Amino acid sequence: MKQLRWNHAADTNRKTFEEVVTQHLDPLYRTALRLTRGHAANAEDLLQDCLLRACEGYGELRDQQAARTWFYTILLRTHFNRQRTAKRHPETLACDLTDTEFEQALERWPADGSGISAGEKWPSLQEICDAIDALDESLRSVVVLVDVEGFRQREVATMIGLPEGTVASRLFRARRLLRDSFAEASAEAGGRHRGSFRRQ
Numbered sequence: 001m002k003q004l005r006w007n008h009a010a011d012t013n014r015k016t017f018e019e020v021v022t023q024h025l026d027p028l029y030r031t032a033l034r035l036t037r038g039h040a041a042n043a044e045d046l047l048q049d050c051l052l053r054a055c056e057g058y059g060e061l062r063d064q065q066a067a068r069t070w071f072y073t074i075l076l077r078t079h080f081n082r083q084r085t086a087k088r089h090p091e092t093l094a095c096d097l098t099d100t101e102f103e104q105a106l107e108r109w110p111a112d113g114s115g116i117s118a119g120e121k122w123p124s125l126q127e128i129c130d131a132i133d134a135l136d137e138s139l140r141s142v143v144v145l146v147d148v149e150g151f152r153q154r155e156v157a158t159m160i161g162l163p164e165g166t167v168a169s170r171l172f173r174a175r176r177l178l179r180d181s182f183a184e185a186s187a188e189a190g191g192r193h194r195g196s197f198r199r200q
Contacts, residue, residue, distance in 0.1 A: 139174035
């Protein structure tokens with residue numbers, strides 16, 4: 001990742017801002033990379049805009065203990081604002097489940113919560129990244145923040161500006177799609193292995 005540079009609104013805040021942002025720079029870039037489907041140049045541009053906005057508004061951050069959530073909120077809103085320039089980002093999407101559908105889907109989810117069956121092979125890191133990148137943007141941002149970065153659903157709901165139930169629904173849908181993707185890849189790999197074995 002290339003070195004990022006930003007202008008400072010006030011020299012008095014410069015050192016403090018750099019010290020704080022350095023603690024969160026790597027995970028912020030990792031999230032930006034997933035939001036932009038693995039495109040490094042786009043991720044760097046997104047992170048650059050995020051840090052510029054953060055620096056300009058750094059005086060508004062009263063509690064530095066909340067810096068992590070604050071940075072991620074700016075990153076998400078910067079990303080969504082970019083997307084809206086090309087296409088309006090709706091509050092409610094076709095992928096959102098109703099409360100009844102969500103409850104019914106949860107009842108069918110495996111009891112261990114992993115979504116990976118006993119006979120399935122755990123995916124590699126690259127397979128996980130590829131599967132996340134293939135998700136719809138609304139699902140991708142939620143699963144990255146909750147399952148990769150460890151934010152609570154309530155925190156993500158505040159960041160995105162959606163009801164917590166909608167975030168829970170999107171997270172469930174994202175996990176289900178990822179599980180289906182991993183199961184399909186595992187089945188294909190198993191088929192190739194059996195075919196190779198028969199030819200020996």
